[in-house]
Amino acid sequence: AQSVTQLGSHVSVSEGALVLLRCNYSSSVPPYLFWYVQYPNQGLQLLLKYTSAATLVKGINGFEAEFKKSETSFHLTKPSAHMSDAAEYFCAVSDGWHTGRRALTFGSGTRLQVQP
Amino acid sequence: EAGVTQFPSHSVIEKGQTVTLRCDPISGHDNLYWYRRVMGKEIKFLLHFVKESKQDESGMPNNRFLAERTGGTYSTLKVQPAELEDSGVYFCASSQGEGGEQYFGPGTRLTVT
Numbered sequence: 443a444q445s446v447t448q449l450g451s452h453v454s455v456s457e458g459a460l461v462l463l464r465c466n467y468s469s470s471v472p473p474y475l476f477w478y479v480q481y482p483n484q485g486l487q488l489l490l491k492y493t494s495a496a497t498l499v500k501g502i503n504g505f506e507a508e509f510k511k512s513e514t515s516f517h518l519t520k521p522s523a524h525m526s527d528a529a530e531y532f533c534a535v536s537d538g539w540h541t542g543r544r545a546l547t548f549g550s551g552t553r554l555q556v557q558p
Numbered sequence: 559e560a561g562v563t564q565f566p567s568h569s570v571i572e573k574g575q576t577v578t579l580r581c582d583p584i585s586g587h588d589n590l591y592w593y594r595r596v597m598g599k600e601i602k603f604l605l606h607f608v609k610e611s612k613q614d615e616s617g618m619p620n621n622r623f624l625a626e627r628t629g630g631t632y633s634t635l636k637v638q639p640a641e642l643e644d645s646g647v648y649f650c651a652s653s654q655g656e657g658g659e660q661y662f663g664p665g666t667r668l669t670v671t
Contacts, residue, residue, distance in 0.1 A: 483664060484664055485662035485663045485664045486601075487662070488659055488660075491659070493657075532601065544591070544613070545591070545603035545606060545614060546603060546660065547603070548600045550600040551600070
């Protein structure tokens, strides 16, 4: 069975500081990995995804994530935080590309606060 | 292009009542998914439609939940009778084809009192 652990339910950074949101996964097969963001009163929006190509994945809004198989991690980073980055971020895993199952398994989410 | 829409945005009902949530996927998307997030916990998968057929309903919690997708367009999720533990945010998502990205709606916040 697959699972996702996001370390830190709340992360606070200063504007202009590095953003690092942690995600570790467990999967019995090579996974596909995703980061979603939810802004207030909106649906989840895909930031980026890893689908077994390049291990460093670049997404929208300056975010990127690196797949590290040895550490079973897929941490999300952004070099310089902006006030507009304040939102809740979800890491998700899927093994559906190997099993035909399309369901995403999500972590519990990390709420990012950006201080001026 | 319109995104995934969900109705209502909020619903407050009493325990034992019935509620029906609606999801309109992006036009042309064959895949439709229901997820829910209970009490600030992780978002959990409920079920997956391909057109009008239930492809995977392994996440449905019990038989008080009934999902339909008549004609392969919009979908409804009925909870009957509602229990307190059903409170949470119900998300719908849709995708196109085998490997398409799942696009999520804004969710319906259900409160059972």
